[in-house]
Amino acid sequence: MRVRIARSAGFCFGVRRAMDKMEQLLKTEGPLYTLGPIIHNPQVVASLAERGAGLISRPEDAPEGATVVIRAHGVGREVMEILGSRGAKAEDATCPFVSRIHEMADQAASEGTPVIVIGDKQHPEVQGILGWTRGLGRAMETEADILPPLPERALVVAQTTIPPERFERMCVSLTDAGVQVEKRSTICPATSQRQAESVEIARESDVMLVIGGRNSSNTRKLYELCREVCERTYLIEHAGELKGIEITPQDDIGITAGASTPDGTFKEVVARMNDIEKQVEIQESDFMAEVEATLVQLRPGQTVTGTVVQITEDEVCVNVGYKADGLVKKTDLVNQDVNIGDEIEVEVVKVNDGEGNVLLSQRNIVNRKVWDAIIAAHEAGTFVKGIGKESVKGGLIANVEGIRAFIPASLLSLRYVEKIDEFVGQEMDLKIIEIDKSKKRVVASRKAVLQAEEDEKKKAAWTTLEEGTVVKGIVRRLTNFGAFVDIGGVDGLVHVTDLSWKRVGHPSEVVSVNQEIDVKILKLDQERDRISLSYKATQPKPWDIAGEKYVAGTIVTGKVVRIVPYGAFVELEPGLDGMVHISQCALTRIEKVEDAVKVGDEIRVKILSVDTEAKRISLSIREALTDETSIEADAADLAEESFDL
Numbered sequence: 240m241r242v243r244i245a246r247s248a249g250f251c252f253g254v255r256r257a258m259d260k261m262e263q264l265l266k267t268e269g270p271l272y273t274l275g276p277i278i279h280n281p282q283v284v285a286s287l288a289e290r291g292a293g294l295i296s297r298p299e300d301a302p303e304g305a306t307v308v309i310r311a312h313g314v315g316r317e318v319m320e321i322l323g324s325r326g327a328k329a330e331d332a333t334c335p336f337v338s339r340i341h342e343m344a345d346q347a348a349s350e351g352t353p354v355i356v357i358g359d360k361q362h363p364e365v366q367g368i369l370g371w372t373r374g375l376g377r378a379m380e381t382e383a384d385i386l387p388p389l390p391e392r393a394l395v396v397a398q399t400t401i402p403p404e405r406f407e408r409m410c411v412s413l414t415d416a417g418v419q420v421e422k423r424s425t426i427c428p429a430t431s432q433r434q435a436e437s438v439e440i441a442r443e444s445d446v447m448l449v450i451g452g453r454n455s456s457n458t459r460k461l462y463e464l465c466r467e468v469c470e471r472t473y474l475i476e477h478a479g480e481l482k483g484i485e486i487t488p489q490d491d492i493g494i495t496a497g498a499s500t501p502d503g504t505f506k507e508v509v510a511r512m513n514d515i516e517k518q519v520e521i522q523e524s525d526f527m528a529e530v531e532a533t534l535v536q537l538r539p540g541q542t543v544t545g546t547v548v549q550i551t552e553d554e555v556c557v558n559v560g561y562k563a564d565g566l567v568k569k570t571d572l573v574n575q576d577v578n579i580g581d582e583i584e585v586e587v588v589k590v591n592d593g594e595g596n597v598l599l600s601q602r603n604i605v606n607r608k609v610w611d612a613i614i615a616a617h618e619a620g621t622f623v624k625g626i627g628k629e630s631v632k633g634g635l636i637a638n639v640e641g642i643r644a645f646i647p648a649s650l651l652s653l654r655y656v657e658k659i660d661e662f663v664g665q666e667m668d669l670k671i672i673e674i675d676k677s678k679k680r681v682v683a684s685r686k687a688v689l690q691a692e693e694d695e696k697k698k699a700a701w702t703t704l705e706e707g708t709v710v711k712g713i714v715r716r717l718t719n720f721g722a723f724v725d726i727g728g729v730d731g732l733v734h735v736t737d738l739s740w741k742r743v744g745h746p747s748e749v750v751s752v753n754q755e756i757d758v759k760i761l762k763l764d765q766e767r768d769r770i771s772l773s774y775k776a777t778q779p780k781p782w783d784i785a786g787e788k789y790v791a792g793t794i795v796t797g798k799v800v801r802i803v804p805y806g807a808f809v810e811l812e813p814g815l816d817g818m819v820h821i822s823q824c825a826l827t828r829i830e831k832v833e834d835a836v837k838v839g840d841e842i843r844v845k846i847l848s849v850d851t852e853a854k855r856i857s858l859s860i861r862e863a864l865t866d867e868t869s870i871e872a873d874a875a876d877l878a879e880e881s882f883d884l
């Protein structure tokens with residue numbers, strides 16, 4: 240024997256809510272009445288009466304001062320007014336989905352728009368909706384009701400329990416009849432879901448038990464649908480009726496219940512099945528296990544997947560397979576774009592919110608997941624993405640997946656940050672460095688990420704570096720002792736003495752910040768993170784080319800840089816000095832070199848000889864003067880001769 244129980248069996252969300260309200264009021268209020276039977280179940284109504292809940296069928300019958308419960312079907316505005324005028328207190332247990340239709344009807348009517356309700360004309364729910372249409376409402380059951388006079392346009396709503404096809408068909412017929420239809424599908428899927436699930440179970444069962452009141456139209460409909468696919472379908476109102484049903488050990492059994500079947504009746508049937516179970520030699524434990532397995536158990540904090548069964552302005556109703564449906568406040572939804580039939584993951588906040596509903600939240604799950612991810616990232620030292628939100632005293636607040644993280648100003652960058660505002664709106668990778676979930680405190684560092692990136696770059700750069708090679712670099716910083724050059728992720732130092740072949744006072748005499756230069760790697764010391772570079776090594780040595788550049792007999796300009804007793808040293812170019820012997824300093828004999836030149840003078844000198852090996856260049860001021868004077872004289876003579884001619 241296999242037993243399958245429909246998860247959607249029994250009270251729907253609205254009826255359970257009304258029943259729970261009733262139970263509560265029975266404890267606190269009195270005298271208590273219901274306006275019409277609270278559900279279509281005589282046993283339940285009788286039991287409520289025994290416990291002090293009277294039944295009235297008209298609002299005019301409400302005794303003064305009594306509390307009157309409005310059932311899930313809802314009532315019209317007038318009924319509420321009559322109750323008020325009689326001094327009765329109305330406790331409204333109208334299903335929120337029906338209340339929503341009342342609001343729609345009231346709104347449309349207040350704007351002068353007629354309202355058509357598709358449904359069973361005499362049904363209390365339909366009558367209740369019409370009661371909110373300010374006299375502009377009309378109920379229609381079938382096409383036969385589409386009779387003149389018809390409005391030009393109308394808001395068309397549905398009784399919550401009618402088949403969707405009927406509603407669609409009626410809307411089409413109304414349009415064909417010339418009505419401009421503003422259609423609102425207000426059908427509650429609870430009934431169709433229960434029917435579909437029950438039929439599916441009935442199809443696979445040998446015996447199908449439908450529990451519910453025989454005067455309940457939805458239970459009868461359920462019975463008929465199951466009967467179509469399972470010949471041995473039985474409608475029973477209570478456990479006592481199981482006696483007449485023949486069940487064999489080989490039979491698979493399906494159980495469902497109508498919308499007005501209370502849990503008590505349902506459990507009673509299950510308990511009686513134990514007797515049958517003995518009769519068919521089934522172990523009790525097996526059977527109960529089946530039942531238990533079918534009913535979902537919930538606890539706060541549990542994550543469950545459910546199906547959206549109804550959506551109101553502020554809430555979404557979710558079927559999570561529990562005996563009561565769950566409610567998620569729209570503010571607790573992460574994605575507002577949900578539709579009926581969608582499967583969503585939710586967290587149970589409360590199994591009973593005091594009104595019999597399961598309180599659910601989607602945001603809690605996301606928050607929990609985000610916190611878990613942040614904690615995991617903190618423990619693993621991995622990075623998270625954040626967006627700068629606002630600058631505050633001492634740092635920046637970043638949004639990390641909806642969680643506020645504080646970044647101290649000193650941890651925003653590798654260098655000092657002047658304007659924290661510049662980070663607002665900027666996406667950045669962050670490392671979580673401190674976390675306290677209970678205080679909802681997260682401290683993060685962007686600097687740690689940048690540092691790690693630099694370290695990575697450095698590591699990669701070190702593997703490519705080789706002593707003796709020439710690489711390109713960018714001058715980053717100048718100091719008195721040299722220039723720091725970035726050679727692709729790592730900085731090396733060109734000492735001031737390695738900047739040029741000439742003597743350099745300050746590096747700025749040779750290079751400037753951001754200048755791209757070639758440098759030769761002199762020495763690598765990864766342990767101490769030091770790289771020595773040379774810029775001058777990439778420049779030609781002046782003495783190497785001095786022989787080609789300075790030919791004996793030519794006259795060039797130089798600068799006196801040093802005077803010694805036997806002559807003057809003249810710089811021909813940086814790093815290349817020649818010497819003018821005292822005897823070559825003037826046209827006439829002089830006592831001391833200073834009689835002819837002084838340090839700093841720019842003078843013309845003739846190259847006498849160049850010895851690159853010995854790094855010596857002999858120069859002569861006297862010969863330069865003689866040569867240039869005679870050239871000038873020749874030129875003057877030439878000019879005179881031309882004049883004579």
Ligand code: F3S
Binds near residue numbers: 334336400
């Ligand atoms: Fe029940 Fe309300 Fe739907 S009473 S059937 S949940 S509209």
